[in-house]
Amino acid sequence: MDTSIGYEISFGGKVIVFGGAFRQILPVVPNGGRQEIVNASLCSSYLWSKCKLLRLKKNMRLTIGRSTSDIEDINNFAKWLLDLGEGNNYNNHNYFSKRAILAPKNEVVHEINDRLLALFPGEEREYLSSDSLCQTENPNSTQLKLYSPDVLNGLKVSGLPNHRLVLKVGVPIMLLRNIDQQNGLCNDTRLQIKRLYNRVIEAEIISGGNIGTRTYIPRLNLIPSDKKIPFAFQRRQFPIAVCFAMTINKSQGQLLSRVGLYLRQPVFTHGQLSVALSRVKSRDGVKLLILDKDGKPTDKTSNVVYKEVFNKL
Incomplete structure (x- = not known):
């Protein structure tokens, strides 16, 4: 038997299914910069040219349990999330207006948890x-x-x-x-x-x-x-x-009915804002508290998107 058969075939010819969303948080590279994070993504791998890309076009997270009368709001919210995830410009601040408080950094999360535990x-x-x-x-x-x-x-x-x-x-x-x-x-x-x-x-x-x-x-x-x-x-x-509060990274993959997003500082890596706002089924399920550099409430915040990760999609 020729044991060399399959050695040059990826995964020995087995079908491997990869799942994920490039609009969400990319692989974590300790002390890595933008280029290192993009290079660690699947679309930068030598295997990417051998992958067949299948797109899921229906947002099941938003549609499960929703009535037909909510379809327009669902579609608008879904489109807004896509635009946000791709770093497109948007001006609608009305969106910034099971329960959890999300924040980008551990230090803020610990402060919130300690305060709420005391209460x-x-x-x-x-x-x-x-x-x-x-x-x-x-x-x-x-x-x-x-x-x-x-x-x-x-x-x-x-x-x-x-x-x-x-x-x-x-x-x-x-x-x-x-x-x-x-x-x-x-x-x-x-x-x-x-x-x-x-x-x-x-x-x-x-x-x-x-x-x-x-x-x-x-x-x-x-x-x-x-x-x-x-x-x-x-x-x-x-x-x-x-975990009254958790980091945005920890919330990835969870479905919540109510989310409070506390941005004392802006998000700092690709996909964080998109992940935080897509934990709920509708815009009514999320409330934001955004502070400017002087600690005053504002209705604007920075978004971080590494658009080069979409180039090969």
Whole structure:
């Protein structure tokens, strides 16, 4: 048998289906600029010339459960989203006029969550993590002093729960790790806390295909993937974060009935504004608060679109 057959065929001749929207957020390249992000996209790959492009022309997100009397508004909103995603000019500020608050950056999201958690009724419960250097570091006495538990406790890393986690019954939370994908416990799944125990948290899924399912979330040993950290450490903590608010990137793929978009600073990468505004089915489902450089409300904001990513479509 000739084992060389298929070696020069992409994926060995298998049919592979890629899905996605170039109007939305492109691949994340740490510390990458515009050109690096565009180059990391599928349409810049050597495989792109061998792909067959199929276009989905009907916005199913907007039409599901809508009456025929809303067709005109739906079509207008869909066209506006397309124009926004492609960076076309628009002057209609009326559009800037299941619930979540979205913001471009983590620091703003954390401020909103802390404020709303303090206002939320109920008794707080505090969970502290156990942090230590990984054994792969072979830490000596000097490293143990330099990276003491107090130093590790103070580290705040994207995708990792904080050392101090404050929760209340009824608060919405988001998973930061895949726990049980078959049962809907995936990264970015939203849940609502039902009970708080010493070693587990009982919660109900409120997003995805397993809405209404009760589950228990344990503490896990979590190791950050951020390459900026010059040493490996692990944090034993519940893999969750409070999510009254979330970043626009985290909201990608979710369908919400109400969205509040808080733009204290403008969006900073391709597709963010398009993703935020397309989380809802109609323009009535989104409210925006936009601040200018002086911190005053305004009805204008910047949009970021790398139009060169559409050149090969």
